[in-house]
Amino acid sequence: MPQFDPAFFAPQLFWLLVTFVTLYALMALVALPKIGAVLDERQRKIDDNLAKATALKAEAEAAVAAYEKALAESRSHAHRVIKEASDRVAQQAEERNREISAHLAAQIKAGESRIAVAKTAALANVRQVADEVAGATVARLIGAAPDRARLDAAIAVALKEQGS
Amino acid sequence: MARLNGGPSGRKTIEREASVASPVEQFVIKPIIPLHVGGVDISFTNSALWMVAAVIGATMLLTLSVRSRALVPGRWQSVAEILYEFIANMLRDNVGAEGRPYFPFIFTLFMFVLFGNVMGMMPGSFTFTSHVIVTFAMAAVVFVGVTIIGFARHGLHFLRMFFPEGAPLLTAVILVPIEMISYFSRPFSLAVRLFANMTVGHIILKVMGGFVVSLLGLYVVPAILPFAFLTGVTVLEFGIAFLQAYVFTILSCIYLHDAIHMH
Numbered sequence: 001m002p003q004f005d006p007a008f009f010a011p012q013l014f015w016l017l018v019t020f021v022t023l024y025a026l027m028a029l030v031a032l033p034k035i036g037a038v039l040d041e042r043q044r045k046i047d048d049n050l051a052k053a054t055a056l057k058a059e060a061e062a063a064v065a066a067y068e069k070a071l072a073e074s075r076s077h078a079h080r081v082i083k084e085a086s087d088r089v090a091q092q093a094e095e096r097n098r099e100i101s102a103h104l105a106a107q108i109k110a111g112e113s114r115i116a117v118a119k120t121a122a123l124a125n126v127r128q129v130a131d132e133v134a135g136a137t138v139a140r141l142i143g144a145a146p147d148r149a150r151l152d153a154a155i156a157v158a159l160k161e162q163g164s
Numbered sequence: 165m166a167r168l169n170g171g172p173s174g175r176k177t178i179e180r181e182a183s184v185a186s187p188v189e190q191f192v193i194k195p196i197i198p199l200h201v202g203g204v205d206i207s208f209t210n211s212a213l214w215m216v217a218a219v220i221g222a223t224m225l226l227t228l229s230v231r232s233r234a235l236v237p238g239r240w241q242s243v244a245e246i247l248y249e250f251i252a253n254m255l256r257d258n259v260g261a262e263g264r265p266y267f268p269f270i271f272t273l274f275m276f277v278l279f280g281n282v283m284g285m286m287p288g289s290f291t292f293t294s295h296v297i298v299t300f301a302m303a304a305v306v307f308v309g310v311t312i313i314g315f316a317r318h319g320l321h322f323l324r325m326f327f328p329e330g331a332p333l334l335t336a337v338i339l340v341p342i343e344m345i346s347y348f349s350r351p352f353s354l355a356v357r358l359f360a361n362m363t364v365g366h367i368i369l370k371v372m373g374g375f376v377v378s379l380l381g382l383y384v385v386p387a388i389l390p391f392a393f394l395t396g397v398t399v400l401e402f403g404i405a406f407l408q409a410y411v412f413t414i415l416s417c418i419y420l421h422d423a424i425h426m427h
Contacts (some may be wrong), residue, residue, distance in 0.1 A: 008193040015212030023219045028268035031226035036247045
């Protein structure tokens with residue numbers, strides 16, 4: 001096998017030394033720093049973006065919290081306003097109700113008194129009409145004017161019997 | 165075998181046998197530019213040519229690919245980054261943070277062996293990692309370097325490597341020779357593992373290839389079988405090319421770990 005021929009040892013060792021040292025220099029001074037820089041740069045960017053994302057997330061969370069606080073506040077405010085308004089409306093309605101019922105009661109009372117007056121008047125008229133009709137009827141029947149006092153008594157009894 | 169199956173003429177068969185080269189012919193060193201300095205032969209050979217090719221190939225792959233410095237890497241940049249992180253992680257996992265200064269060396273070692281192995285898979289190329297002198301030189305550098313690092317870090321205490329703390333003194337008679345043998349056999353196992361893997365793999369490829377060519381001239385159909393086998397072995401050899409580069413590098417890392425942390 002050519003591998004074990006010592007004649008080929010020296011040239012291979014020499015060129016191994018030359019090429020290996022060259023490759024080492026190229027790797028150590030050129031290639032590895034370049035790749036390392038690219039990787040570091042990427043890591044830095046990723047970390048940077050992650051930090052930015054974390055900050056933005058915190059910001060968003062704060063905004064959400066603020067929004068929710070505002071929402072809760074406005075909700076309670078709205079509740080208060082609605083309650084006030086409904087209270088006021090209820091109070092007004094009650095007042096109006098009271099006013100109107102008082103007004104109606106007064107009107108009813110006035111009406112009743114008017115009815116009472118009219119009734120008294122009507123009753124008086126009924127008495128008078130009955131008086132006259134009875135007097136005229138009796139006079140037609142017996143041909144003479146009846147006794148005033150007896151007629152009045154009879155009419156009073158009849159009216160009483162009618163119950164009005 | 166070719167003779168048994170019989171070609172149309174005996175002469176043609178003999179010619180074909182001659183055209184199928186010996187399986188070890190691929191390992192022959194051929195000087196391209198003969199050079200002698202002070203009586204030492206430093207000729208630029210086919211082996212040196214492929215070492216230079218490995219250097220150029222590795223450098224091009226690792227510099228041109230990251231030229232754009234893209235934030236989202238393309239295909240080639242990904243390859244360069246994966247190789248970088250592969251070795252960086254290997255070193256960190258096996259040696260720890262103290263291994264950081266040796267990263268360029270370990271990385272160079274890996275790239276050199278990997279490119280030697282993979283470029284050697286090209287038909288007509290030369291696999292310099294199949295030469296034991298090359299693998300041994302690299303293994304020796306690792307071994308000597310690691311031993312120097314060990315003594316520089318721990319002084320004479322590094323000799324504790326050969327006799328673990330807490331072991332009864334009487335066991336030293338057995339333990340010290342065993343530990344010394346295991347320590348000093350490291351460069352040889354490192355060198356021979358890579359050399360033997362590459363050599364045997366390439367011999368198998370050559371033998372199978374020769375077999376396919378021999379059969380093809382006689383019967384086409386039976387040649388398919390060794391051809392299929394050859395295809396499988398080629399795939400396997402690519403795997404071994406990578407695996408042996410990996411093994412060579414990770415063992416170097418483990419030796420470095422021993423030197424820095426002592427067991």
